[in-house]
Amino acid sequence: MAISIEFGRPEWQSHLGGDLYPPEHDGDLWWRWCGSGIFWCVLPKETPSGPVKIRLEAAPLAPFSGPIMELLLTDQTGKTLARRVSSTGCVAAQTDLVCVPTTHCAAAWRLIPPPGITVTMGQEIVARLGYETRPEVQVRDFEIPEGPEDRAALRIISFQASPAIAATELGTSDDRRPLAFRLFRLILL
C-alpha cells in the first residue's frame, strides 16, 4: 500500500523540517517551497524495512521556462560588487549595472546549472535528481536502501535542492525568499 506524504498538509508537518518555507495551498492542492539548504522527511513507522521505491513530485522555480543566466560584476580582488540574474538574452537589457570608469572591475556571464535535488540518507547520497528548467510538476523516482533492523529507529531522508533564486532578483515578483523547488508529494511506492 502506497503512503503519500503531502508536503503542505498539516498532518505531515511533524515529519518535515529544515530549509522549507511554510505550507501554502490553493484549494485542496498543498505544497511547500524549499530553499537551497537541507530539508528532511522522517519516514512514518509504517514504512517497510527493506529497500523502498520513492516518488517525488516537485516543480522547480523556472519562471522563464528556460535557462537562467547570472551576470557577476567583480573588483580586482575578486569581490562581487553586484549580481544580476535573468533569462538568457535578457540580462543586458534588464541590468542597471554601471561600471565607474575609474574602477577596475570585470563582468562575467554564467549559465546557472539546471535544477536538481540531491537525496541522502545518513551521510550517503542515494540519488541525484535532475530536472528540466520548466515550472511544471516533474515526477522523479529513486530508491532508498534497507533500513535498520530496529523498527523503532527512525529513517530520515535528507534533500538538498539547487539553485535557489529570489523572485525579486528575477524581476517576476516582490517575493524576496530564495526559492528552489515547490514540493508537492513524496510517495512511498
Place this chain on the structure above:
Amino acid sequence: MGSIARSVALAASALLLTLGFCGCVEKSGLWGAKSTASQSPQEPRVTPPSPPPVPYRLVARASGPTIEFTIVNDGESDLRVSPKDFALIPSGTRRVVPYDPETVTIDVPSSVPAKGRISGRAMFKEFPTPTGHRLVFKPDQHGTYADIIGLF
C-alpha cells in the same frame, strides 16, 4: 616491626599525596607556602584531565505549548542538526522522551554555522506546558540540555 614500617610508609605516602593535592589545586591555600611535594618529578597525578568543552550551547523558553530554542555553535566547524537530536526530560523524572514524528514536531534549520546561532521550535504533544522541563540536544557524543523557562 615490618608491619610498623609499612604503616609508616603508607602514612608518609598519604601525607605526600595530600600535600601534592593541595599544591596542585590551591598553591596559596590552607597550607600557606607552596608545597615542595608538587615539585617532585614522581608526583602522582591526582587531578583528572578535564573533558573537552562542549562546543555548542542551548537556550530554551516556552511560549504556550511551543518550545522556542536557540543553539549557539562556539566551534570552528558547521554543526549538522537533525530532529532526532532532540529529546525532552520531564521535570522531576529521569524519563527521556525522544523525537517521534507521531508526537513531536521539531522545526529547525539543518545546520548551525561555525561561530553562529540558529533558532527553532519544538512541540511535544504529551507536554502542552513545557515550562520547567528540560530540552535535550545531542547531535554527537557530547550533548547538552537547557531548562525550559517560561515567558513572563
